[in-house]
Amino acid sequence: xxxxxxSSVVAGxxxxxxERLVSSNRGSFGSNALKLGALVSAxxxxxxxxxxxxxxxxxxxxxxxxxxxxxLEHIEDAFYRSGLEAKGLIPEKYVDVFTxxxxxxAAHVAFLTxxxxxxxxxxxKLDLTAGGKYADAxxxxxxxLTLSQTFEDLGVAAYKGQAANLIESxxxxxxxxxxxxxxxxxxxxxxRIGGKPSWxxxxxxxxxxxxxxxxxxxxxx
Amino acid sequence: xxxxxxxxRRHVLKWSGAAATVAVxxxxxxxxxxxxxxxxxxxxxxxxxLNYAYALEQLEAAFYTMVVKSPxxxxxxxxTAILTDIMDHEVAxxxxxxxxxxxxxIGDLEVDFSAVDFTKRDxxLGTAKVFEDLGVSAYNGAxxxxxxxxxxxxxxxxxxxxxxxxxxxxDLLDPDSISPSGGDIIDKNGLDVVNTPAMVLxxxxxxxxxxxxxxxxx
Numbered sequence: 313x314x315x316x317x318x319s320s321v322v323a324g325x326x327x328x329x330x331e332r333l334v335s336s337n338r339g340s341f342g343s344n345a346l347k348l349g350a351l352v353s354a355x356x357x358x359x360x361x362x363x364x365x366x367x368x369x370x371x372x373x374x375x376x377x378x379x380x381x382x383x384l385e386h387i388e389d390a391f392y393r394s395g396l397e398a399k400g401l402i403p404e405k406y407v408d409v410f411t412x413x414x415x416x417x418a419a420h421v422a423f424l425t426x427x428x429x430x431x432x433x434x435x436x437k438l439d440l441t442a443g444g445k446y447a448d449a450x451x452x453x454x455x456x457l458t459l460s461q462t463f464e465d466l467g468v469a470a471y472k473g474q475a476a477n478l479i480e481s482x483x484x485x486x487x488x489x490x491x492x493x494x495x496x497x498x499x500x501x502x503x504r505i506g507g508k509p510s511w512x513x514x515x516x517x518x519x520x521x522x523x524x525x526x527x528x529x530x531x532x533x
Numbered sequence: 534x535x536x537x538x539x540x541x542r543r544h545v546l547k548w549s550g551a552a553a554t555v556a557v558x559x560x561x562x563x564x565x566x567x568x569x570x571x572x573x574x575x576x577x578x579x580x581x582x583l584n585y586a587y588a589l590e591q592l593e594a595a596f597y598t599m600v601v602k603s604p605x606x607x608x609x610x611x612x613t614a615i616l617t618d619i620m621d622h623e624v625a626x627x628x629x630x631x632x633x634x635x636x637x638x639i640g641d642l643e644v645d646f647s648a649v650d651f652t653k654r655d656x657x658l659g660t661a662k663v664f665e666d667l668g669v670s671a672y673n674g675a676x677x678x679x680x681x682x683x684x685x686x687x688x689x690x691x692x693x694x695x696x697x698x699x700x701x702x703x704d705l706l707d708p709d710s711i712s713p714s715g716g717d718i719i720d721k722n723g724l725d726v727v728n729t730p731a732m733v734l735x736x737x738x739x740x741x742x743x744x745x746x747x748x749x750x751x
Contacts, residue, residue: 409709409710409711420722423722423724471689472690476686479682489673489725490727493695496692496696496700504700510701511694515694
């Protein structure tokens, strides 16, 4: 792809931030999964959020996509946080699984918050029962699994649908793809736990922003 | 950190089940030691990226076709169904890319799975895990090389299926753990692995006999 302005913006940043935003270095949450709360206050990403030159230089179209993504990640983050806090909801054998998935979502929130800088926002008010439609969302594991699958599949379709809108920024497109495949891994595992096929065919279909927001809206209080 | 790629001084392949490690060496260009003059290049731009994906899907399709044709001992009904689904998906991906490429498509690759013991569950699933994770990292790394938004979307429709495969293969190897969702490979920002074409083709090289180069995919 041709030289793009975003890369030069990244190149001008603190190398450590550049590394975080661009690199594919791999870490691990380990089997002793981190508590979710610990991640959100991780100085790693948030320390730079307040003065984020990266965010300040982003084209409006890319900011819109990242804000849209942050909304979805906030829902997922809150969903797993609440599920892990709900006593007796998640069977013991799956606590590590959901702690790991929740840690990824918390990390996505922190990452997008850092990338957006001044355009980032706190978690919106949520209603995980979707106005009572899923009244037992946090007391019935089957309902919880259904919602988990819904959010993960929705995330996969949402990122896929937005990829083309990120094409002018190599770094942000790559990061979005890296989140996209993590959501797909989650979706497959959650479906399997629920006794469902982990896929609906050979190709995963995208959803438009409007379609995704319509699906997410009932969960936004 | 779990990386399956290591450089060593000689072209060495170690391939044994869950601990599968590919260690290869050579120049940084993935030309498999074949003179560039003798090898077909994948091509430039979007054609090069699509041929790159087409090569990987050919490899995966050939692998799962073998797996389904000669099942390992005691393959369960669940595993048979999963591996047959995955075979069908990889064949569909391969055929989709071939059609998209038309006359620009590279030829059929000759594969070499002599390092895989198809009678052993660990060898088959360990290989599958490496192929699926490698495929995900390949598409994640190739996205930025694609210029045409339609091709980018097509790649997106494939990569999340590869990620789903990776999760399920990982679940077969390490059930109900953090492995299916990539607990051991996802970074601190919650991001999946990215690999360049050079890295991917170096890792896949030992399984592909056909000479080809990807000199334009950097």
